[in-house]
Amino acid sequence: MEERMMHQVDETVARYGSTDEALVEILRDLSQQAGYLDRPTLAAVAKKLAVPESRVFSVASFYSMISVEPLGKHVIRMCQDAPCHVAGGRKIWETLEQALGIQFGQTTSDGQWTLMPTSCIGLCAVGPVMMIDDEVFGNLTPEKVNEILARYREQDGGAA
Amino acid sequence: MIRSHVLISGDPQSLTRGAEEVRLAIETELHYYGLDDEVQVAFLGHVDRTDVLPLVIVYPEGVRYGPVTPEDGAYIVQEHLYKGRIVEHLQAPPEVLSGPIAHLPGREGAVYAQKRVVLRRAGTIDPDSIEDYIEHDGYFALGKAITEMTPEQVLETVRASGLQGRGGAGFPTGLKWLFVTKTDEKERYIVCNADESEPGTFKDRLILEGDPHAILEGMALAGYAVGAQEGYIYIRGEYAQSCERLERAIHQAEEFGLLGDNIMDSGFSFHIHVHAGAGAYVCGEETALLESMEGKRGIPRIRPPYPTVSGFRNKPTVVNNVETLANVPPIILNGADWYRSIGTKECPGTKVYTILGDVNITGLVETPMGTTLREIIEIYGGGMKGNKQFKCAQTGGASGSIIPPALLDVPMDFRNMAQHGAALGSGALLISSEDTCIVDLAYVLLRFFKFESCGKCVPCRVGTTQMLEALDRLRRGYGTQVDLDRLEEIAEYASQASFCGLGQAAPVPIITGLRYFRKEFEAHARGECPAGVCPMGKHVGPAGEQAHP
Numbered sequence: 001m002e003e004r005m006m007h008q009v010d011e012t013v014a015r016y017g018s019t020d021e022a023l024v025e026i027l028r029d030l031s032q033q034a035g036y037l038d039r040p041t042l043a044a045v046a047k048k049l050a051v052p053e054s055r056v057f058s059v060a061s062f063y064s065m066i067s068v069e070p071l072g073k074h075v076i077r078m079c080q081d082a083p084c085h086v087a088g089g090r091k092i093w094e095t096l097e098q099a100l101g102i103q104f105g106q107t108t109s110d111g112q113w114t115l116m117p118t119s120c121i122g123l124c125a126v127g128p129v130m131m132i133d134d135e136v137f138g139n140l141t142p143e144k145v146n147e148i149l150a151r152y153r154e155q156d157g158g159a160a
Numbered sequence: 161m162i163r164s165h166v167l168i169s170g171d172p173q174s175l176t177r178g179a180e181e182v183r184l185a186i187e188t189e190l191h192y193y194g195l196d197d198e199v200q201v202a203f204l205g206h207v208d209r210t211d212v213l214p215l216v217i218v219y220p221e222g223v224r225y226g227p228v229t230p231e232d233g234a235y236i237v238q239e240h241l242y243k244g245r246i247v248e249h250l251q252a253p254p255e256v257l258s259g260p261i262a263h264l265p266g267r268e269g270a271v272y273a274q275k276r277v278v279l280r281r282a283g284t285i286d287p288d289s290i291e292d293y294i295e296h297d298g299y300f301a302l303g304k305a306i307t308e309m310t311p312e313q314v315l316e317t318v319r320a321s322g323l324q325g326r327g328g329a330g331f332p333t334g335l336k337w338l339f340v341t342k343t344d345e346k347e348r349y350i351v352c353n354a355d356e357s358e359p360g361t362f363k364d365r366l367i368l369e370g371d372p373h374a375i376l377e378g379m380a381l382a383g384y385a386v387g388a389q390e391g392y393i394y395i396r397g398e399y400a401q402s403c404e405r406l407e408r409a410i411h412q413a414e415e416f417g418l419l420g421d422n423i424m425d426s427g428f429s430f431h432i433h434v435h436a437g438a439g440a441y442v443c444g445e446e447t448a449l450l451e452s453m454e455g456k457r458g459i460p461r462i463r464p465p466y467p468t469v470s471g472f473r474n475k476p477t478v479v480n481n482v483e484t485l486a487n488v489p490p491i492i493l494n495g496a497d498w499y500r501s502i503g504t505k506e507c508p509g510t511k512v513y514t515i516l517g518d519v520n521i522t523g524l525v526e527t528p529m530g531t532t533l534r535e536i537i538e539i540y541g542g543g544m545k546g547n548k549q550f551k552c553a554q555t556g557g558a559s560g561s562i563i564p565p566a567l568l569d570v571p572m573d574f575r576n577m578a579q580h581g582a583a584l585g586s587g588a589l590l591i592s593s594e595d596t597c598i599v600d601l602a603y604v605l606l607r608f609f610k611f612e613s614c615g616k617c618v619p620c621r622v623g624t625t626q627m628l629e630a631l632d633r634l635r636r637g638y639g640t641q642v643d644l645d646r647l648e649e650i651a652e653y654a655s656q657a658s659f660c661g662l663g664q665a666a667p668v669p670i671i672t673g674l675r676y677f678r679k680e681f682e683a684h685a686r687g688e689c690p691a692g693v694c695p696m697g698k699h700v701g702p703a704g705e706q707a708h709p
Contacts (some may be wrong), residue, residue, distance in 0.1 A: 016434070020455045021453070021454050021455040022455060023455035024437070024438050024452055024455055024456075024458075025435070027438070028436070028438040033647040050497070050673060053388070055456075058457055059455070059456060059457055061613075062440060062457040062458065063397075063437070063438035063439045063440050063458070064438070064439035064440060065397045065437075065439035066438050066439075080606070080607065080608065080611070081359035081360070081603075081604070081608050082360065082554060082590055082601060082604045082605055083359055083360040083516045083517065083588070083590050084358050084486065085601075085604045086516075086517050086518070086590060086592060087516075087517070108647055117611065118439075119357055119359070119441050119608060119611065119612060120357055120358065120359040120361070121398055122356065122357075122361070122362035122365050122398075122399070123362065124360045124361075124362060124514065124516050124522075124588070125360070125362075125514070125516065125522045125523050125524075128581060129517075154407075159294070
């Protein structure tokens with residue numbers, strides 16, 4: 001486990017160069033690969049770039065594409081901005097919260113879903129928009145949301 | 161899903177010239193190619209052009225064909241709608257909007273050509289092909305600049321063109337470049353700000369993905385003009401596709417010797433690197449962007465010194481928006497006078513808008529500066545959805561504001577809008593109908609700023625929280641006049657005292673909202689939501705605690 005993590009850190013640092021200027025990109029890539037950054041990973045990056053661990057943590061906790069906490073198996077990012085809101089975004093929020101039984105910013109107890117708000121993802125012409133992991137869904141309606149969630153649940157073998 | 165719209169002129173003159181037959185031919189051919197579900201065909205009324213009837217317009221590209229025969233119609237379907245190639249020889253001669261824009265009544269029902277400068281290639285070339293770009297005048301401006309012009313002449317041309325920053329602030333681009341050349345430092349940088357994240361704005365993404373080489377060429381021209389040899393594109397981490405396209409484009413340009421060392425044997429070298437962000441709206445602020453590029457938290461720096469003096473790695477740096485840079489090659493190629501012939505006197509050129517909200521057609525449009533909001537809604541937006549009444553428009557994000565009906569006929573450019581106390585912003589036009597509640601809209605806009613506040617300074621960090629709480633009480637029906645007064649007071653403080661543009665702009669929806677729709681705010685303080693949108697009186701959790709509905 002730890003070996004694999006060290007290997008990923010080495011690889012990512014090699015890709016961007018071991019200067020502190022590359023810190024944001026290194027952390028983003030590592031976080032995307034592992035889902036989130038735990039303390040040992042942050043410490044390994046700090047050591048590798050010869051910067052204080054506090055600096056690494058401060059950067060990691062600043063950006064929304066980098067997580068320092070474990071997330072659910074699927075991460076739903078729902079656009080919370082005005083264009084999506086005007087297009088009926090609130091109903092979608094409510095539908096998501098109801099369907100998953102959690103509020104925004106939370107992860108379901110079975111670790112399947114994390115619900116997060118996101119800022120504009122530039123797909124406003126087809127709002128309301130949400131992303132599940134890397135996939136984008138537009139022109140959402142409450143019915144569509146339930147269908148999409150059902151599809152994911154089915155793929156996961158009816159686990160959640 | 162409808163992907164294209166085909167509009168055919170259906171006025172009496174067009175009909176006598178066979179517009180019906182053209183429509184039939186187009187529909188038959190669409191059916192043959194199985195495109196019925198993807199392409200919508202409709203008749204237009206009067207098109208204000210008699211020379212090229214019947215006229216056929218294909219959106220989203222906005223290509224006009226005319227006069228069109230039924231055979232032509234079938235061919236257009238085959239080539240344009242099926243294969244995606246514009247039929248050059250059938251295009252109607254361009255009708256260019258000239259001079260300051262007349263007001264709408266004089267041109268009712270008219271469909272006007274989009275004037276495309278920035279987007280002229282987007283959607284018509286293969287963005288992954290440098291050959292395609294070169295075929296469409298690509299890298300000609302760079303060639304012209306480094307073989308025939310001195311750096312000073314390039315800079316002077318951009319200055320004379322009157323080009324202003326398209327990120328929202330409208331700062332003269334030539335002047336920014338000039339500042340950099342005035343420094344003694346020889347290590348200089350060009351940074352392209354592609355951290356597009358203003359809510360409702362996606363123009364930069366479409367430029368980056370539709371015409372990536374235009375940005376590279378614009379940056380190389382900037383580098384040549386100011387004596388920089390390194391360029392960085394700071395792009396949103398979320399724009400993964402744009403990122404790949406740019407990397408590919410840079411690689412191609414280097415292979416062709418159009419970027420890299422000793423370009424075209426001129427002795428001028430210019431390298432471009434892509435730097436992807438990791439999700440933070442505040443990084444669109446140029447000094448926060450530079451911090452992020454240096455591997456730090458994206459927190460704004462104090463200004464002055466401005467980036468033109470001390471920017472990336474504390475060296476003089478030009479930071480320009482994507483759309484701004486895309487304007488540079490055509491300016492160098494066609495000259496400052498040509499550029500000044502487009503748009504308004506104070507703000508030459510075009511503006512790319514994203515049209516959103518309660519209109520029939522949403523999407524991207526490029527029009528000359530000076531086009532009015534009414535024209536955008538009526539002509540490009542296809543009118544208000546369901547024939548509802550226009551209530552207000554919100555222009556993009558941090559640098560935008562609320563535009564009331566009274567400003568519908570103001571020719572939009574940076575200066576005119578500023579004179580009317582509004583702002584053009586990044587070019588997003590969120591059109592709202594009478595069904596929209598202004599308090600609810602302000603709440604959503606504020607929620608965004610609170611979420612994205614970097615936390616560095618108190619007026620923004622605490623101010624956005626308190627304003628959001630006050631708005632939340634108002635929309636839940638717990639608000640009183642006291643909340644309204646405090647809201648106004650805090651808005652004033654935050655806009656005056658915040659450290660950077662984010663905090664200064666966060667209260668703008670409240671300030672402009674109160675200016676134009678005070679009655680509606682006051683109604684909320686009495687527990688009424690005139691539009692019937694707000695969750696008045698419904699207990700949805702303790703006020704202020706819930707950041708999201």
